[in-house]
Amino acid sequence: MNTMHSASRRDFLKGALLGAAALRAGGGTELLAATEQGLAPTKSKVVIARDALLRGTGVSVDSGRMLALLDRAVQALFNRDRPIEAWRMLVRPGESVGLKVNALGGRGIASNLQLVEAICERLQEAGIKAGDIVVWDRDTEEMEHAGFHIATGGNGVQCFGTDRVDYEQELVAYGSVGSRLSKILTRRSNVLINVPVLKDHDGAGVTIALKNMYGVIHNPNKYHPNGCNPYIADLNMLPEIRTRMRLTICDATTAMYEGGPGFKPEHSWHNNSLLVSQDPVALDYTGWQIIERKRAEKGLKTLEAEEQAPHYITTAADREHRLGTSDPRRITTVEV
Numbered sequence: 001m002n003t004m005h006s007a008s009r010r011d012f013l014k015g016a017l018l019g020a021a022a023l024r025a026g027g028g029t030e031l032l033a034a035t036e037q038g039l040a041p042t043k044s045k046v047v048i049a050r051d052a053l054l055r056g057t058g059v060s061v062d063s064g065r066m067l068a069l070l071d072r073a074v075q076a077l078f079n080r081d082r083p084i085e086a087w088r089m090l091v092r093p094g095e096s097v098g099l100k101v102n103a104l105g106g107r108g109i110a111s112n113l114q115l116v117e118a119i120c121e122r123l124q125e126a127g128i129k130a131g132d133i134v135v136w137d138r139d140t141e142e143m144e145h146a147g148f149h150i151a152t153g154g155n156g157v158q159c160f161g162t163d164r165v166d167y168e169q170e171l172v173a174y175g176s177v178g179s180r181l182s183k184i185l186t187r188r189s190n191v192l193i194n195v196p197v198l199k200d201h202d203g204a205g206v207t208i209a210l211k212n213m214y215g216v217i218h219n220p221n222k223y224h225p226n227g228c229n230p231y232i233a234d235l236n237m238l239p240e241i242r243t244r245m246r247l248t249i250c251d252a253t254t255a256m257y258e259g260g261p262g263f264k265p266e267h268s269w270h271n272n273s274l275l276v277s278q279d280p281v282a283l284d285y286t287g288w289q290i291i292e293r294k295r296a297e298k299g300l301k302t303l304e305a306e307e308q309a310p311h312y313i314t315t316a317a318d319r320e321h322r323l324g325t326s327d328p329r330r331i332t333t334v335e336v
Contacts, residue, residue, distance in 0.1 A: 043332045044279035046286045049073035050335065054253060055274040066114040070249070073276040074122075076336045083232040084125055090246055091191055096134070096190025098244075102212050103137045103146035108263035110146035111195045112251045115274070119193065119249065120157050120186045134158040135186045138215045148173050158188075167218040172195065175320075179217035179320035185240060192244035194280065198271065198287050199256035199276030205260050205303045205310030208287040209280035209321070210249040227308065233283050233316040236280070236323055248283050250275035251267055257294040269294065281316045281324025282331045288313065 051069045054061055071083040078086040091097060093180050099119060101111035120133055122251070129279045131154070137143050140150055140161035153158045165187075167180040185192065196212035203224050204211055214220035223231035236242065252275055258267035277283040288310055292302055317326040325331060 006240035012067070019132050021083070043330055044277065044282035045077060045256075045332045046277040046279070046282050046336060047073045047076045047150070047334045047336060048273055048275055048286070049076070050273040052272055055270065059224060059270075061114045061326055063114045063117065066146055066253075067118040068191065069274055070115065070118045072336045073274045075274050075332050077278070083122060083216050087122050089101060091126050093127055093129075095128060095190045096132040096188055097128055097193060098184060099133065099135045099193050099195050100185075100212060101135055101143070101146075101148070101195045101213065102207075102215065103139070103142045103148065104215075104261055105199070105263040106142075106145050107147050108265060108266060109197055109199055109254060109256055109260075110327060111197055113147050114197060114251050115253070116148075118259060121194070129155075130157050131155045134160075134184060134188050136160060136162065136182070136239055137163050137186075140164055160184075161305070172238055175240070177217075177223060177234040178233055179219055179235070179238075181218075181238070181240055182187045182216050185216055189244055191246050192241070193246060194248040196248065196250050198275065198290065199251040200258050200260035200267070200303075201260070201289060201306070202260060203307045204232070204312065206234070206284065206288050206291055208250055208275075208284045210284050210312065210316055213241055216241065221325040229312040230315045233318075233321045233323065234314040234318060237321055242323075245280070246278070248275075248277055248280050250283060250287060252287070252290070255260070255291070255294070257291050258300060279324035279331075281313060281326050283314050283324075283330065284310070284316075285326045286331065286333060295313055 002114055005233055016107055049069050049072045051065055054065050056062055063279045074086045078089050080086040093191055115136055123133055126128055140163055148159050161181040162184055165183040167182055171178050194209055194212055196208050201207040204227055213235050252271045252273045254268055255271040256268045275283055312325050316323040
């Protein structure tokens, strides 16, 4: 088992990995400088991109409008005039890219297919070969039920679950977590793009970016006590996850405010938006507030009042983890 035995080693790894992530993302000089001073960056940006006409007059998302929505979001995040310029800040030709989707909820509340297709299109335009892109989650059958077209081999975009390739035999550990990681992550993904869904969770409070990494390990059921705290934060500290993570693109086209993580149509709504950030903690905090506002609109108690507040978000931002910020004063929300 890989363990981190001393506080000094943990501090070294946190600093090194955070700096490496900043460099890989491109344009991360502010983040890197703050890390070298032992400080968190001044602000984390979360972009909320909306399109009220995303579905037109129907229930299905329009693929053309989805591509345009994704472009607006990514351009706003990286302050670029053209989408290809933004994507070239994120990935480099020759890299292999894993898109970690969430298929657990089936067609009703899984990562949107049109969104995944749009991401794959822009990645290829940025120089990533189609065969070097893999869309994945834990289980192939769950992905099929969610509408994904399974593809293995050939030169096209790959799409399958960890059950097709298994988990690594070696256990990796940080804090309270010890798990085996998907071989799709460790062997097929130099770069990780997280594509979670915005939804309520009956144990964790909400499940968005950070908790989507439960689909990377062989034993997620072990880490649900105490609202998944501190397990979610500790899991995201694993170097194999943290050094690969470049971007979170949260599918908030359909979202859930109650009864998750399984699909409950009576508690879902067409939110017609995306949340995009390089800070998963800030994104989770922002998504949590969106869910709370919808709960209030529906006359429900807050998650705190229901004793289901997602305290793991604060843990992920604390001095031990520093995975991002959960302080709203240090989150810049850009709506486009």
